[in-house]
Amino acid sequence: MIIQDDKEQSQRFMRLERPSDDTVLMRLCGTWKIGQNLPSALDVYEQIAIHTRIKTIIFDSTDLGSWDSTLLTFLIRIIELCGEKGITVERGGLPTGVQKLLSLAMEALEKKALHKEETPGPFLARIGEITLNITQSAAGMFAFIGEATTAFIRLIMGRARFRSSDMVLTIQECGPQALPIVSLISALVGVIVAFVGIIQLRLFGAEIYIANVVGIAMAREMGALMTAIIMMGRTGAAFAAQLGTMEVNEEIDALKTLGISPMEFLVMPRIIALVLMMPLLCLYSDIVGILGGAVIGIGMFDLSITQYYDQTLHALNLTHFSIGIIKSAVFAVLIALSGCYYGIHCGRSASSVGDATTSAVVTGIVLIVVADGIFAIITNALWI
Amino acid sequence: MTEQGKPTIRDAAHITVRDVTMAYGNYVVMKDINFTINRGEIFVVMGGSGCGKSTLMKIMLGLKSPEKGQILYNGLNFWEADEPVRNEILKHVGILYQRGALWSSMTLAENVALPLEEYTDMSRTQIREIVSFKLSLVGLAGFESFYPSELSGGMIKRAALARAMALDPEILFFDEPSAGLDPISARLLDDLILELRESLQTTVVVVSHELESILAIGDNSIFLDADTRTMIASGNPRTMLKESRNPKVCAFLTRGKAGCSDTPGETL
Numbered sequence: 264m265i266i267q268d269d270k271e272q273s274q275r276f277m278r279l280e281r282p283s284d285d286t287v288l289m290r291l292c293g294t295w296k297i298g299q300n301l302p303s304a305l306d307v308y309e310q311i312a313i314h315t316r317i318k319t320i321i322f323d324s325t326d327l328g329s330w331d332s333t334l335l336t337f338l339i340r341i342i343e344l345c346g347e348k349g350i351t352v353e354r355g356g357l358p359t360g361v362q363k364l365l366s367l368a369m370e371a372l373e374k375k376a377l378h379k380e381e382t383p384g385p386f387l388a389r390i391g392e393i394t395l396n397i398t399q400s401a402a403g404m405f406a407f408i409g410e411a412t413t414a415f416i417r418l419i420m421g422r423a424r425f426r427s428s429d430m431v432l433t434i435q436e437c438g439p440q441a442l443p444i445v446s447l448i449s450a451l452v453g454v455i456v457a458f459v460g461i462i463q464l465r466l467f468g469a470e471i472y473i474a475n476v477v478g479i480a481m482a483r484e485m486g487a488l489m490t491a492i493i494m495m496g497r498t499g500a501a502f503a504a505q506l507g508t509m510e511v512n513e514e515i516d517a518l519k520t521l522g523i524s525p526m527e528f529l530v531m532p533r534i535i536a537l538v539l540m541m542p543l544l545c546l547y548s549d550i551v552g553i554l555g556g557a558v559i560g561i562g563m564f565d566l567s568i569t570q571y572y573d574q575t576l577h578a579l580n581l582t583h584f585s586i587g588i589i590k591s592a593v594f595a596v597l598i599a600l601s602g603c604y605y606g607i608h609c610g611r612s613a614s615s616v617g618d619a620t621t622s623a624v625v626t627g628i629v630l631i632v633v634a635d636g637i638f639a640i641i642t643n644a645l646w647i
Numbered sequence: 648m649t650e651q652g653k654p655t656i657r658d659a660a661h662i663t664v665r666d667v668t669m670a671y672g673n674y675v676v677m678k679d680i681n682f683t684i685n686r687g688e689i690f691v692v693m694g695g696s697g698c699g700k701s702t703l704m705k706i707m708l709g710l711k712s713p714e715k716g717q718i719l720y721n722g723l724n725f726w727e728a729d730e731p732v733r734n735e736i737l738k739h740v741g742i743l744y745q746r747g748a749l750w751s752s753m754t755l756a757e758n759v760a761l762p763l764e765e766y767t768d769m770s771r772t773q774i775r776e777i778v779s780f781k782l783s784l785v786g787l788a789g790f791e792s793f794y795p796s797e798l799s800g801g802m803i804k805r806a807a808l809a810r811a812m813a814l815d816p817e818i819l820f821f822d823e824p825s826a827g828l829d830p831i832s833a834r835l836l837d838d839l840i841l842e843l844r845e846s847l848q849t850t851v852v853v854v855s856h857e858l859e860s861i862l863a864i865g866d867n868s869i870f871l872d873a874d875t876r877t878m879i880a881s882g883n884p885r886t887m888l889k890e891s892r893n894p895k896v897c898a899f900l901t902r903g904k905a906g907c908s909d910t911p912g913e914t915l
Contacts, residue, residue, distance in 0.1 A: 424765065429752070513748035520708050520742050521762055522734035 276302055279310060285318040287311050291357075292326035295334040304340035312348060320345060322356030335364055342369070407604045411534065414526040418535075423527040430532035437498040438540035442547070444497065445490055449481075449548040452489050453555025456480050461564055470564050474574035477556030482583040483642075486549035488635055491594035494541060495627040499602035502533055503623035506606025507616035515607065525607060534599040538592055545591035549584065582647055590638055594631050601627040660722070661686040661818065661850045662707070667716030669702055676702055677876045680716070682869050689844055689851045691861050691884060694871035695899065700854045701745075703871070704822055707852070708742060709733055720818075738766055741811035742820045746827065747803040749795040755782060755806045756791035762813040781809040785839075800827045808839070818850045819843065825857045833857070837864050858902065862888065870896050 276295060280288040295301060311317060320341070338361070342352045354362050384392070417423040460476040506529060509515050515525050553575060560566045605623035609615050662684040669676045677699040684690040692700050705711040707718055709725060718725040720736045728736070749758050759778045763769060769777070782788055785805040795803055804827065811819060821840070825833035837860050843849045855861055861868065861884050868887070870880040872895055880887060880896045888900045 432752075509751070512746060512751070513744045514750050516705075516708075516710050517742065517744060517748040517750070519710060520737055520740065521765060522737050523761075523765060 277307070279307070281314075282321075285316050287314075287317055287320045288323055289320060290323045290326065291334070292328070294328040295330040295337070297331060297333050299333075301333055301337065304337050304344065308341055308344040311345075311350070317350060319351045319353060321353045324356060324358050324361075327358065330358075330361070334361065335368065338365060339368060403608065404604060407607075408600065410526045411530060411600065414524065414531050415534075417527065418531055423531060424523060425528045425532050427532075429528075430536055433532055433536035434540060436501070437494065437537050438543065441494065441497060441540075441544060444493055445544055445548050446551050448489055448493055449486065449551040450555035452485050453477055453481060453552035453557075454559050456485065456552070457556035457559035461560065465564075470560070471566060471570060471574055473556065473560045473564070473566075474571050475578035477560070478553055478575045478579045479583055481549045481552035481556070482579055482587050484587070484635075486552055487545045487587040487590040487594060488631070489552075490541060490544045490548045490591060491598065491631045492628060494537070494544070494595070495598050495602075495624055495631060498537065499598040499627045500620050500624050502599065502602030503606040503609075503620045504616055506530075506603055507609035507619040510607060510609045511611055511613065511616060530599075530603040530607070533603055534596060537595040537599045541591045541595035541598075542588045545588055546584070549587060586638070586642060586647065590635065593634055593638075597630045597634060598627050601630060659686050660684070661688070661720070662852070663717075663719040663722075664703075664707065665717040665719065667703070667706060667718070668714045669699065669706060669711070670714040675714075675876055677871065679877050680869075680871075682878070682881060684850060684852060684867070686850055687844060687848045688866045689840065689853065689864050691865040691868035692852065692854045692871065693856055693861055693868055693884070693899070695856065695873055698871040698873040699876070700856075700871055701822060704820060704852070704854050708740065708820065709737065738814065739817045740820065741814065741816035741818070743804070743808050743811045743822065743824060745822045746800075747795070747807035749803055749807055749810065751795050754792050754794055755787065755798075755809075758795070758806065759810045759813050762810065766814060777813070778809075781812055782806070784812070785809045801829065801832045804828060804832075804836075808836075812843075815847065816849065818852065821851065821853045821855070823855055823857070824853060825855070825860050833860060836860075840864055856899075858900065862900075870899070 276291070276293045276299075278290045278292070280290065282288050289307075311320065338357070342365075345352050354365060357365070414423060418425075457473055457477050460480075461470055461473045464470050464472050464476070506515070509529070515529075518525050518528055557568075557571050557575075560571050561568055602623045605619040605626070609619040660683045664680055664682050667680040668678040680703065682690075692703060694700055702711065706713045707725075712726060717727075723732070723736065725733060725736060749755070750761070753761070756775070756778050759781055760774050763774045763777060767774075779788065779791065782790060785808050787802060787806055787809065790798070790802070790806070795806070798806065804824075819840075824836050824840070828836065840851055840853070841864055844851055851864075853861075853864070865884040868881065868884045869878045870887070870893075871877070872879045880891055880893050884900065887896060891897055891900070
């Protein structure tokens, strides 16, 4: 039934006839426009290909109404399929417009075939290729770190060239302007840690120790980690997008041809700004987080303010804070490096800026978490 | 590259490109490029899209290293020189990029001033004066404190030209100078290029496929071909238009009207 319908449907657009034993005549009729239920080229081809003796297809388009590219794509597909089977397609019976467009399109298709030599190789070859790519990008990253180091040395020796106004602007962007979001996230993290901890501690009637939990967690771990992740998403992504856009606009080329190293002029101020600001943000985040925890401890679980304050002071010492602050400085370098690396190595199209930003954020966050893990192992081994 | 003892006469070789081959891995982008640009000449690198014009320019400017071959500036081998020497060479080169490539975080004045700050010991007031002069030269007087994002494409291009001319370079590179400009601005830019050559003896290298401008300003040229990946013709573009027998060159110079063989893939 359905097949019947299909056949009737397709008869509105074309009919197949066999004027001689080895020839098929395709009578095109009706309106071939986008959005109509047109016959599929594969079905039509199969109808033709059942008869093995057919050598030629000819067309009659006297009844053909208006048409658009749907007719062309249909015909191109038929020509391709028949070409594989060695059936000749005589285009003489088609309207002249169709013939011209077809020859244009077929020429372009052949050219494309010439240019496209990249067939996916065998499985092992692809693995090899991926491995080579990974080694290459790792080498690129190390080269970048090396360049950054030499630029830093030149900076210390006072020979690096960059505009201090740029650095002040970057400091403004990645310092004070990040305060609102850091406040919000840190306060909430403090609240969450307090909730999770206090419910457990309550079982032992040790609610007061929530001050220790929140204080140590914020100072050693969460303050640095949360600011790092916020800053990666906020500033690291911005670095990648800024430098990527500069690369797309040839602005980085313009610097290079002026003999100015983009490493000194663009990357250094960003790394330095972030390294200066991140520890401060981290300290701020610690304090806001502890306050957030205190709100829960005092407001909801009947601890007094002085109790909580004393307990926090008792629990915390400079070591806890300095671990967090040192971490955040390291995270700052990782954030700035991955943001700038992907920005500078961005491709030349608008979409590559997006790709660069994505890669920067993903790599940055992975690096941050890995570095945090390494810190955990080191501090554990050193008993601090 | 220092000027000491160098005669600044015309017709002395200023830039020589010798046997340059450019490749990405095994994929050869172009090969066997040889030409000489004389001092005070307007030299056009032309060819269809994707023939490697811009790549060639990047090699000449030190942005991409060639697979093999040499680029000589006043006889000095650019790619074998140390970085300070290269920077010294590039100091005498001004570049107008296709879309201007102004530094978007800086005002026009800062953009034009940066090369001056980098390479001269001029005082701030001196620099400011030169910047205003250069900007007025390209018709942008009074736009000193504007950011590139506040300007139209044509204005950005003119400001970029002011930046390229900041250090009064001996050589000016133009990457598709008329791209994105209206016909009148494009014509004015051509006039400006001719004017610069006349008044300052600047050597001008233009990468372009804009026929009218090529024929109007070019003294000498090479034609790069995408299919054979090398240069297939060289000489004065107007002479080429009259005399070239190469169907591709003829087709290009006449917008496909004459000399266009039926088989576009074929070369002489």
